[in-house]
Amino acid sequence: xxxxxxxxxxxxxxxxxxxxxxxxxxxxxxxxxxxxxxxxxxxxxxxxxxxxxxxxxxxxxxxxxxxxxxxxxxxxxxxxxxxxxxxxxxxxxxxxxxxxxxxxxxxxxxxxxxxxxxxxxxxxxxxxxxxxxxxxxxxxxxxxxxxxxxxxxxxxxxxxxxxxxxxxxxxxxxxxxxxxxxxxxxxxxxxxxxxxxxxxxxxxxxxxxxxxxxxxxxxxxxxxxxxxxxxxxxxxxxxxxxxxxxxxxxxxxxxxxxxxxxxxxxxxxxxxxxxxxxxxxxxxxxxxxxxxxxxxx
Amino acid sequence: xxxxxxxxxxxxxxxxxxxxxxxxxxxxxxxxxxxxxxxxxxxxxxxxxxxxxxxxxxxxxxxxxxxxxxxxxxxxxxxxxxxxxxxxxxxxxxxxxxxxxxxxxxxxxxxxxxxxxxxxxxxxxxxxxxxxxxxxxxxxxxxxxxxxxxxxxxxxxxxxxxxxxxxxxxxxxxxxxxxxxxxxxxxxxxxxxxxxxxxxxxxxxxxxxxxxxxxxxxxxxxxxxxxxxxxxxxxxxxxxxxxxxxxxxxxxxxxxxxxxxxxxxxxxxxxxxxxxxxxxxxxxxxxxxxxxxxxxxxxxxxxxxxxxxxxxxxxxxxxxxxxxxxxxxxxxxxxxxxxxxxxxxxxxxxxxxxxxxxxxxxxxxxxxxxxxxxxxxxxxxxxxxxxxxxxxxxxxxxxxxxxxxxxxxxxxxxxxxxxxxxxxxxxxxxxxxxxxxxxxxxxxxxxxxxxxxxxxxxxxxxxxxxxxxxxxxxxxxxxxxxxxxxxxxxxxxxxxxxxxxxxxxxxxxxxxxxxxxxxxxxxxxxxxxxxxxxxxxxxxxxxxxxxxxxxxxxxxxxxxxxxxxxxxxxxxxxxxxxxxxxxxxxxxxxxxxxxxxxxxxxxxxxxxxxxxxxxxxxxxxxxxxxxxxxxxxxxxxxxxxxxxxxxxxxxxxxxxxxxxxxxxxxxxxxxxxxxxxxxxxxxxxxxxxxxxxxxxxxx
Ligand SMILES: Nc1ncnc2c1ncn2[C@@H]1O[C@H](COP(=O)(O)OP(=O)(O)OP(=O)(O)O)[C@@H](O)[C@H]1O
Ligand code: SF4
Ligand code: SF4
Ligand SMILES: [Mg+2]
Numbered sequence: 001x002x003x004x005x006x007x008x009x010x011x012x013x014x015x016x017x018x019x020x021x022x023x024x025x026x027x028x029x030x031x032x033x034x035x036x037x038x039x040x041x042x043x044x045x046x047x048x049x050x051x052x053x054x055x056x057x058x059x060x061x062x063x064x065x066x067x068x069x070x071x072x073x074x075x076x077x078x079x080x081x082x083x084x085x086x087x088x089x090x091x092x093x094x095x096x097x098x099x100x101x102x103x104x105x106x107x108x109x110x111x112x113x114x115x116x117x118x119x120x121x122x123x124x125x126x127x128x129x130x131x132x133x134x135x136x137x138x139x140x141x142x143x144x145x146x147x148x149x150x151x152x153x154x155x156x157x158x159x160x161x162x163x164x165x166x167x168x169x170x171x172x173x174x175x176x177x178x179x180x181x182x183x184x185x186x187x188x189x190x191x192x193x194x195x196x197x198x199x200x201x202x203x204x205x206x207x208x209x210x211x212x213x214x215x216x217x218x219x220x221x222x223x224x225x226x227x228x229x230x231x232x233x234x235x236x237x238x239x240x241x242x243x244x245x246x247x248x249x250x251x252x253x254x255x256x257x258x259x260x261x262x263x264x265x266x267x268x269x270x271x272x273x274x275x276x277x278x279x280x281x282x283x284x285x286x287x288x289x290x291x292x293x294x295x296x297x
Numbered sequence: 298x299x300x301x302x303x304x305x306x307x308x309x310x311x312x313x314x315x316x317x318x319x320x321x322x323x324x325x326x327x328x329x330x331x332x333x334x335x336x337x338x339x340x341x342x343x344x345x346x347x348x349x350x351x352x353x354x355x356x357x358x359x360x361x362x363x364x365x366x367x368x369x370x371x372x373x374x375x376x377x378x379x380x381x382x383x384x385x386x387x388x389x390x391x392x393x394x395x396x397x398x399x400x401x402x403x404x405x406x407x408x409x410x411x412x413x414x415x416x417x418x419x420x421x422x423x424x425x426x427x428x429x430x431x432x433x434x435x436x437x438x439x440x441x442x443x444x445x446x447x448x449x450x451x452x453x454x455x456x457x458x459x460x461x462x463x464x465x466x467x468x469x470x471x472x473x474x475x476x477x478x479x480x481x482x483x484x485x486x487x488x489x490x491x492x493x494x495x496x497x498x499x500x501x502x503x504x505x506x507x508x509x510x511x512x513x514x515x516x517x518x519x520x521x522x523x524x525x526x527x528x529x530x531x532x533x534x535x536x537x538x539x540x541x542x543x544x545x546x547x548x549x550x551x552x553x554x555x556x557x558x559x560x561x562x563x564x565x566x567x568x569x570x571x572x573x574x575x576x577x578x579x580x581x582x583x584x585x586x587x588x589x590x591x592x593x594x595x596x597x598x599x600x601x602x603x604x605x606x607x608x609x610x611x612x613x614x615x616x617x618x619x620x621x622x623x624x625x626x627x628x629x630x631x632x633x634x635x636x637x638x639x640x641x642x643x644x645x646x647x648x649x650x651x652x653x654x655x656x657x658x659x660x661x662x663x664x665x666x667x668x669x670x671x672x673x674x675x676x677x678x679x680x681x682x683x684x685x686x687x688x689x690x691x692x693x694x695x696x697x698x699x700x701x702x703x704x705x706x707x708x709x710x711x712x713x714x715x716x717x718x719x720x721x722x723x724x725x726x727x728x729x730x731x732x733x734x735x736x737x738x739x740x741x742x743x744x745x746x747x748x749x750x751x752x753x754x755x756x757x758x759x760x761x762x763x764x765x766x767x768x769x770x771x772x773x774x775x776x777x778x779x780x781x782x783x784x785x786x787x788x789x790x791x792x793x794x795x796x797x798x799x800x801x802x803x804x805x806x807x808x809x810x811x812x813x814x815x816x817x818x819x820x821x822x823x824x825x826x827x828x829x830x831x832x833x834x835x836x837x838x839x840x841x842x843x844x845x846x847x848x849x850x851x852x853x854x855x856x857x858x859x860x861x862x863x864x865x866x867x868x869x870x871x872x873x874x875x876x877x878x879x880x881x882x883x884x885x886x887x888x889x890x891x892x893x894x895x896x897x898x899x900x901x902x903x904x905x906x907x908x909x910x911x912x913x914x915x916x917x918x919x920x921x922x923x924x925x926x927x928x929x930x931x932x933x934x935x936x937x938x939x940x941x942x943x944x945x946x947x948x949x950x951x952x953x954x955x956x957x958x959x960x961x962x963x964x965x966x967x968x969x970x971x972x973x974x975x976x977x978x979x980x981x982x983x984x985x986x987x988x989x990x991x992x993x994x995x996x
């Protein structure tokens with residue numbers, strides 16, 4: 001029990017060394033810009049319900065397909081709904097799903113990868129074969145199948161994406177953990193007679209927190225892209241909840257006559273994804289990993 | 298021809314720190330080298346030796362810059378040359394042999410091709426001419442079967458052979474100056490002795506000048522004519538090797554020489570206090586002030602300059618110290634201390650750990666072993682075979698032998714990390730289970746292990762407090778406050794202060810890290826501490842301090858040590874008994890005094906003869922061949938293939954008998970003890986006298 005209560009403290013102590021990562025992140029101009037973009041988006045996602053001028057389903061019947069004006073800064077859509085309101089609110093669901101799905105992915109994938117590296121031997125070998133087999137199935141395909149079968153609830157989306165990204169996180173976490181498993185300080189802990197849970201929690205995980213952090217940021221960025229694509233295809237966030245991907249789909253047919261309905265959601269989505277990637281790249285450079293080689297699944 | 302080969306004048310180099318500020322690494326160094334001269338450069342780690350050595354090739358590490366002075370090679374200032382001009386000098390007329398031979402060689406390229414590449418680059422050789430030269434070079438460095446060897450990849454060579462290939466590559470351009478950066482660090486004594494001998498021979502036959510960078514005084518004494526001592530980026534003493542060794546005038550040189558353990562003395566030298574200043578701490582006056590017993594107000598305010606002394610000698614003897622006359626007048630330096638003085642020898646020895654007929658193998662187990670057998674793969678020979686030994690309470694048993702002899706393997710087995718294939722292990726009169734997991738929790742604290750490399754054995758994410766807390770939390774019922782107090786007290790015991798509790802390992806020096814590792818082991822209040830090469834990653838000055846600490850703790854706590862080392866001088870200082878291991882088999886075991894006097898087992902004799910004593914002119918006795926055996930022979934004596942005294946087929950066929958030379962002193966050899974005693978010289982006292990190889994065999 002003692003060891004469990006110590007976990008938060010230990011986590012905080014390990015996070016203190018992130019002060020250094022934070023500083024090197026800030027030193028890179030791209031990292032700083034990315035971080036700023038992400039912060040602005042997060043602020044909007046949290047605060048938008050309190051600051052939007054209209055409700056997302058309010059219809060202004062006289063002003064359909066209006067161009068930007070003082071009344072409607074981004075214009076209105078074909079129903080006469082305020083686009084500014086819908087764009088501000090349109091990221092909330094997708095960001096929520098992405099953050100949660102990435103957290104689930106890193107939690108189970110990271111933990112499993114670390115454990116496999118630690119256990120090693122036959123168990124590791126068999127499990128990794130299995131993971132490789134799962135990796136051979138494209139993640140998005142799995143998500144599509146599940147969504148087609150179970151419908152597009154918030155929970156279904158989060159869990160399936162969390163599963164799909166977790167599979168590749170297993171590999172990353174295992175690889176990172178392998179570098180430490182054979183090191184003398186782990187051997188020292190084993191020779192001391194430490195219990196296995198203690199070795200993993202106290203000795204191994206603190207050394208992997210930074211890798212997992214980068215992993216989380218990158219997975220969140222990919223998950224966001226995935227959800228928006230799904231929404232665009234009609235398998236993601238379901239109406240009436242406003243969503244960028246869905247808005248692009250709804251408004252693209254009238255792109256030529258009324259570009260605003262497509263332009264603003266695209267800008268919002270693109271800026272967030274670019275922001276996360278800039279921050280993520282700077283973050284991984286700051287802690288000596290380079291993820292630019294790796295492709296999303 | 299009056300021109301010197303190399304002239305360095307007032308050289309100052311630095312690295313850019315922040316905005317316009319430089320951290321000076323090499324400071325105002327003036328030094329010259331004549332043709333064919335061999336100059337040794339010594340100093341503790343971080344003193345700027347490598348940085349200086351690289352400037353002789355006109356090379357600076359990224360961010361480095363020459364702030365003042367010049368390096369002239371045959372009158373040409375290297376740092377004023379255009380890149381292509383520099384390239385024609387570098388590698389050809391000045392070559393470097395780096396510390397780690399394996400890093401200098403490309404792992405995926407055959408060694409012959411790599412040398413040919415150098416030849417093509419510098420001499421424009423190609424085809425048959427190049428091939429011939431490659432074979433010549435490899436023969437020159439005494440590699441065997443060169444025609445076959447050129448086709449091997451670096452990983453198919455032993456450490457000593459790799460270093461020879463690296464030397465051959467350095468020689469490929471027939472350079473006039475060779476810069477050698479710690480070329481033998483990390484090699485076995487026997488291999489090292491062969492490499493040193495080779496260097497001396499090359500120097501004599503080709504007349505190549507050499508700058509030999511090392512912290513190993515013994516190696517320097519063997520190779521060099523002249524010695525320069527570097528401290529905090531400055532040359533503090535420079536003179537003929539014999540003069541400097543016999544009569545060092547700078548307090549730092551005295552400290553360094555004094556902290557080298559000597560085979561010829563049964564004690565450990567006095568550790569030098571303090572450590573070198575970190576680069577960038579430029580203070581007024583002499584940089585050595587904080588560590589100097591002779592320092593006074595003048596030293597703190599006036600920079601000493603490098604000036605000639607009036608000492609006689611063939612080479613001018615220079616020193617940078619205000620008070621060198623006083624230093625000389627103060628008499629001899631470096632007293633030896635008897636590490637075992639504090640330990641009560643009167644007690645009846647009580648066995649603590651008993652290993653009987655232990656076999657250890659890294660071969661596959663269980664299902665994998667069955668599969669391997671079914672596929673007809675031959676079973677690999679035992680890494681350790683019939684290992685029998687007793688460690689008594691409070692004693693230090695040293696385990697010596699070359700790399701790969703199975704020393705660490707035995708420690709891992711005792712620690713319960715690698716179960717033995719066969720045999721019995723008793724601890725404190727009870728059977729000891731073969732894995733940590735199967736040992737009772739109450740047992741765990743009694744056996745502790747300290748590793749060679751403290752960088753790897755301390756978790757970089759933990760603070761010293763967390764590191765010391767781990768064993769306390771695990772083994773003792775203590776509250777948090779109690780554990781914190783105990784951690785502080787432990788730090789005091791290893792001569793650190795409780796201020797260190799909040800630091801991470803990255804914020805400690807090598808010696809400090811190893812002290813923390815020692816403190817962690819002693820936090821458990823162990824009966825037995827397994828020390829695996831605990832000082833070999835440390836500077837001599839730090840090594841002496843850590844050994845002193847270990848001896849002191851043993852005197853206070855009465856713990857027994859299994860002390861694994863390849864340094865026979867250190868072993869002589871710290872051990873009570875010694876076991877000599879070859880290919881996982883014990884050749885000789887006995888009390889320390891008996892091991893270091895004839896009769897020796899032929900393998901012990903080989904090891905002792907190879908130790909480089911810091912005595913100028915002394916040369917290694919290369920008794921056995923420089924080969925690393927991949928696996929032990931199936932029958933007979935384990936040392937048969939390399940033994941210089943092999944008596945015939947009996948050695949190949951029959952296991953040598955255990956002969957008792959005295960109480961508890963066993964030698965496993967077919968040669969009768971009397972015969973061994975008569976034919977062997979006392980290598981310890983002989984080590985002081987320059988000698989030449991009896992059976993020189995450079996292969
Ligand atoms: N994990 C392993 N798997 C297979 N073989 C191993 C393993 N570890 C060590 N060996 C082999 O066992 C033998 C003994 O190795 P060990 O590390 O015990 O030697 P050592 O005497 O401690 O050497 P050194 O002085 O270099 O530390 C060597 O031949 C080595 O290659
Ligand atoms: S100058 Fe002074 S401080 Fe420096 S070495 Fe000489 S006596 Fe010591
Ligand atoms: S038994 Fe033979 S081979 Fe072995 S050490 Fe003795 S003489 Fe040498
Ligand atoms: Mg070892």
